[in-house]
Amino acid sequence: MTATLVLEDGTTCAGESFGARGATVGELVFCTGMTGYQETLTDPSYHRQIVLATAPHIGNTGWTAEDDESGRVWAAGYVVRDPARHPSSWRARSRLDDELARQGVVGVRGVDTRAITRRIRDRGSMRAGVFSGPVDVATALATVRASAPMTGANLTGDVSPRRPAVLPAFGATRFRVAVLDLGCKRNLVRQLRRRGVEVHLLPGTAGPAEPLDRGVDGVLVSNGPGDPASAGHLVEFVRGVLRAEVPLFGVCLGHQLLGQALGMSTYKMRYGHRGSNIPVVDTATGRVAITAHNHGFAVAGAPDERFDTAFGAARVTHFCPNDATVEGVRCLDVPAFGVQYHPEASAGPHDAESLFDEFTSLLGVRR
The missing domain is CATH 3.50.30.20 (Carbamoyl-phosphate synthase small subunit, N-terminal domain)
Incomplete structure (x- = not known):
């Protein structure tokens, strides 16, 4: 046909x-x-x-x-x-x-x-x-x-689970982490569980008090679809976690929400980054990682930019050399960072997997 x-x-x-x-x-x-x-x-x-x-x-x-x-x-x-x-x-x-x-x-x-x-x-x-x-x-x-355009689309409610779930660590439990599931990929959860993390999957409707009430050691805000500018309630969730100074890791959409919580803006890219062969530069070391991406929106900023926020100082930590898109941001006074790309990439590449080790190191410091 x-x-x-x-x-x-x-x-x-x-x-x-x-x-x-x-x-x-x-x-x-x-x-x-x-x-x-x-x-x-x-x-x-x-x-x-x-x-x-x-x-x-x-x-x-x-x-x-x-x-x-x-x-x-x-x-x-x-x-x-x-x-x-x-x-x-x-x-x-x-x-x-x-x-x-x-x-x-x-x-x-x-x-x-x-x-x-x-x-x-x-x-x-x-x-x-x-x-x-x-x-x-x-x-x-x-x-x-x-048909509806992607700009202004709030889609996380379509893909987020309706009820919380708890997944045990692979082996001995070292930490407990709440994952705000906005369209979470399975390998993201596996990466945490392999590092001895008991994962508490939370729906996108969860408030910032829920992970704190569970007594978790940290919070991960996952990837997901839609326009981050339409997700104000999720930005408030991130701000609540930042106020509590609980370690936070944002991935893709989670990174965009962290950026907004810090006072940054987001914008619609011309055609986005999607694939498994996109370079990202670490501004601190100059190291280039080949990474997997899936985003049509991005956080506005400049490579290695430093700025003040309601939660202290922050800076842009990663960028794409193809177009200078912001690919990472970190808070300097509270334990929080995010990346625009996918460190859990399946079927690869795996250059960025060490970010999960960095996150679990933050969990250990807090404990």
Whole structure:
């Protein structure tokens, strides 16, 4: 069956149906990862986004539930060039297109993903739709333009759990950490548990008193979808933790919320950072780490900028040399820091995993 990708600016690309048949709309973004498509698709931060894979050959390792980063595919749609006909991995339990069809994820294959990526880079991320079968382009374009933009979208309530949960440490328990789950990836929790952390998963509706009442040693604010500027209640949660001087680690959306709590602003990027091959510079050491990203918003600031906040001094600790985007911030008078990228990256790279050791060191100092 044919399928058509329709962009907000009127661009249309004809291909073949891939995954489920039907229609879907969302923000079209490109991901530059050569591997890890399953982790990408099941990352809750891709909620309401149509993901375009820049790697031309997708699906060669099939699908296995062990690699899911959540309980379902969150991407609104999938755009690929040349999917594998059959997986070539002993771990595969099904094919990628079969799993997309099972979960109702509409996709398109056989389009010029390179040309579409260049268009997004030139004009910025935009709304789009994938439509299976014969399509009236004018009607499809009107549907795309009527869909909600990502700017102003508060989406954490769609992906956050409804009730708290406690997950034991792997081995002896050294610390207890509350994770504000705004779309938390499973490997983030595993990284903590491997370091002897008992994890208390909290829904996004939790107040700042809840982790304190549980007597935890620290708080981690997770990744998640949507516009951070629309999440004022979550900023207040972070401020409450900062006032209590409990060690805090913000990851991706959590980093953006920390920035806002410190008085910084956020903005919509032209096309964002998404992939597993993005360099980040540590301003203190000059060390460059290759990291995984998934963000279309960022904190406004300059590399190594120092500034005053309601909680004492703070500074920008990391930046992306490609475009000078702020990638990390740290408080100097209270135990809190955040990074825009993903130190829990699965399927890699693993250059930034040591940030979890840094966080657990803060927990030990407080105890």
